[in-house]
Amino acid sequence: MESVVTSALQQGLIFAFMALGVFLTFELLGFPDLTVEGTFPLGAAVTARAIIDGANPLLAVLMGALAGGLAGAATGLMHTRLKVNNILAGILTASAIYTVMLRTMGRPNIPLLANENIYGRISGWFNLTENSFSIIIILALITLLVRFLLGWFLNTDLGLAIRATGSNERMIRSLGVNTDNTKLLALIISNFLVGLSGALACQFQGFADVGMGIGVLVAAIASVIAGETIFGGNSLGRLLTGVILGSIVYRGLLALGLRLGLPAEDFKLITAVLVLLVLCLPSLKTTIFWQKDSIAKQPGLSAQPSDKTGREGDA
Amino acid sequence: MIKLTGIEKYFFAGTPNAIKALDSINLEIKQGDFITLIGSNGAGKSTLLKAIAGVINVDAGKIEIEGEDVTGQAEHVRARDIGRIDQDPMASTAAELSIEENLAMAYLRGQRRGLAKAVSTRRTAIFQEALQVIGLGLENRLKVPVGTLSGGQRQALALVMATIARPKLLLLDEHTAALDPNAAKLVMGITEQVVSGNKLTTIMITHNMEQAIRYGNRLIMMHRGRIILDFDASEKKDLTVPALVNKFTSTSGAVFDDDRVLLA
Numbered sequence: 001m002e003s004v005v006t007s008a009l010q011q012g013l014i015f016a017f018m019a020l021g022v023f024l025t026f027e028l029l030g031f032p033d034l035t036v037e038g039t040f041p042l043g044a045a046v047t048a049r050a051i052i053d054g055a056n057p058l059l060a061v062l063m064g065a066l067a068g069g070l071a072g073a074a075t076g077l078m079h080t081r082l083k084v085n086n087i088l089a090g091i092l093t094a095s096a097i098y099t100v101m102l103r104t105m106g107r108p109n110i111p112l113l114a115n116e117n118i119y120g121r122i123s124g125w126f127n128l129t130e131n132s133f134s135i136i137i138i139l140a141l142i143t144l145l146v147r148f149l150l151g152w153f154l155n156t157d158l159g160l161a162i163r164a165t166g167s168n169e170r171m172i173r174s175l176g177v178n179t180d181n182t183k184l185l186a187l188i189i190s191n192f193l194v195g196l197s198g199a200l201a202c203q204f205q206g207f208a209d210v211g212m213g214i215g216v217l218v219a220a221i222a223s224v225i226a227g228e229t230i231f232g233g234n235s236l237g238r239l240l241t242g243v244i245l246g247s248i249v250y251r252g253l254l255a256l257g258l259r260l261g262l263p264a265e266d267f268k269l270i271t272a273v274l275v276l277l278v279l280c281l282p283s284l285k286t287t288i289f290w291q292k293d294s295i296a297k298q299p300g301l302s303a304q305p306s307d308k309t310g311r312e313g314d315a
Numbered sequence: 316m317i318k319l320t321g322i323e324k325y326f327f328a329g330t331p332n333a334i335k336a337l338d339s340i341n342l343e344i345k346q347g348d349f350i351t352l353i354g355s356n357g358a359g360k361s362t363l364l365k366a367i368a369g370v371i372n373v374d375a376g377k378i379e380i381e382g383e384d385v386t387g388q389a390e391h392v393r394a395r396d397i398g399r400i401d402q403d404p405m406a407s408t409a410a411e412l413s414i415e416e417n418l419a420m421a422y423l424r425g426q427r428r429g430l431a432k433a434v435s436t437r438r439t440a441i442f443q444e445a446l447q448v449i450g451l452g453l454e455n456r457l458k459v460p461v462g463t464l465s466g467g468q469r470q471a472l473a474l475v476m477a478t479i480a481r482p483k484l485l486l487l488d489e490h491t492a493a494l495d496p497n498a499a500k501l502v503m504g505i506t507e508q509v510v511s512g513n514k515l516t517t518i519m520i521t522h523n524m525e526q527a528i529r530y531g532n533r534l535i536m537m538h539r540g541r542i543i544l545d546f547d548a549s550e551k552k553d554l555t556v557p558a559l560v561n562k563f564t565s566t567s568g569a570v571f572d573d574d575r576v577l578l579a
């Protein structure tokens with residue numbers, strides 16, 4: 001059981017950055033950004049290459065995240081400046097990233113077990129040896145920092161303009177906001193987080209692989225939904241925290257499933273079916289879980305295309 | 316203060332379905348004018364407001380605001396000068412965001428948005444004061460998501476949002492048409508209060524002739540993309556609905572075909 005908890009925390013925290021990124025685009029911006037399937041392994045690839053080239057692990061992870069931000073910018077520019085459909089723009093970038101990754105790594109896979117990683121480096125600062133406990137503490141601290149920064153940013157004038165772009169684009173444009181720029185910025189931040197997630201995963205696993213992005217998007221969506229449904233509330237702060245906890249819960253369930261002997265190759269199908277169920281059956285959601293209006297109210301992930309209208313009260 | 320010269324707008328140009336939605340519109344709006352704009356369905360009223368706001372581009376003519384040519388300017392650039400409310404209560408407010416967040420966005424109309432806290436204590440006080448004026452008690456519900464408000468409340472909030480940053484021009488496109496009669500009356504009262512209280516230069520489209528006569532200091536009627544009648548305050552004072560309908564028929568040679576108008 002202990003290994004399940006450890007695994008849930010380690011994996012959950014690593015993938016929480018990706019879940020936060022996906023929450024930002026899919027939910028707050030209402031932009032189904034498929035770039036992230038490429039951004040995640042890109043973050044890992046760039047980090048791995050930087051490490052074998054002798055970079056400091058912290059710098060290597062930062063470079064992985066920045067590469068993710070660049071991928072987000074590519075999709076954003078394609079969509080806003082060249083007017084490419086949002087899904088297609090993401091697919092094009094993700095596809096192009098595959099080549100970029102192979103070129104960056106020079107081969108499909110880089111093992112890093114012999115190199116010092118970010119967890120060892122930071123543990124060393126505090127005279128600790130790197131173990132699963134110190135890894136969890138380090139990840140938790142980075143998560144807290146990102147959670148705090150994101151919460152702060154989304155409540156600034158600029159962050160609010162991004163949220164408004166997802167909620168009512170026509171309105172925020174009529175208030176003087178260039179929504180091309182808010183979309184671009186949101187995509188950069190989101191993919192930066194996904195790149196960071198990939199970089200931290202690569203450091204944790206001790207390798208980077210071009211195939212490590214397969215299925216990560218559905219897992220992130222499942223985490224977002226789990227977080228919103230179980231922990232979410234009306235406030236943005238609770239949603240952000242909920243997404244992080246959702247990622248931990250989701251990874252915990254996977255670890256538990258493995259422990260109970262479920263075949264790992266079934267997980268992607270099970271996840272997809274679960275996500276579909278939650279999205280399509282709001283009534284199921286309200287009875288199984290206790291929250292009434294988490295994702296259904298948001299512009300992005302709901303199965304009904306537009307519940308943007310909100311509810312009508314009495315005059 | 317606002318000057319339109321020779322504005323033309325076509326839809327489906329060069330096809331058999333070509334529509335001339337705006338046909339050589341010339342209009343000069345003085346500071347503080349409260350214009351009511353009326354006309355049959357498809358006369359081009361909404362198109363005119365959208366052209367002024369930059370939501371659509373015109374095919375010919377010139378739009379000036381205080382001497383500055385804004386004809387080709389993007390909507391989000393022009394937005395610093397122009398507040399606008401649509402008929403649809405969902406259109407002018409953001410449902411997922413709270414009342415105070417909606418106001419915070421409107422408060423920065425046309426300004427650069429940076430990393431300042433959107434809802435600060437100082438701003439909250441300003442929002443509360445602005446909401447008190449409309450008397451719906453919204454100042455006590457600042458954290459409530461706008462999606463939970465009624466259509467009337469949302470339009471009233473939209474009015475506060477459209478005016479809180481003191482735009483040079485307020486454009487109202489049948490902003491009470493989608494509301495039930497009581498809510499419509501309430502929102503019209505608030506409109507009058509906000510517009511005259513701030514001496515805002517305003518164009519208000521309405522399909523209600525009685526309303527068009529009662530409010531404002533100038534009445535304009537459009538037909539088939541043209542301005543066919545333009546009454547100033549003194550001419551408007553003695554106007555009645557039957558007189559207006561007669562005037563329309565004799566000027567346009569058409570029957571006023573908006574049944575909503577005649578029933579109103």
Ligand SMILES: Nc1ncnc2c1ncn2[C@@H]1O[C@H](COP(=O)(O)OP(=O)(O)O)[C@@H](O)[C@H]1O
Nearest residue numbers: 326334336354355356357358359360361362363
């Ligand atoms: N986006 C559009 N595309 C095509 N035709 C349009 C569009 N908007 C308006 N029109 C046409 O332009 C004319 C004027 O429309 P509109 O300005 O909405 O009239 P009003 O608001 O006076 O009822 C109508 O014939 C309408 O069908």
Ligand SMILES: [Mg+2]
Nearest residue numbers: 360361362488
């Ligand atoms: Mg209209």
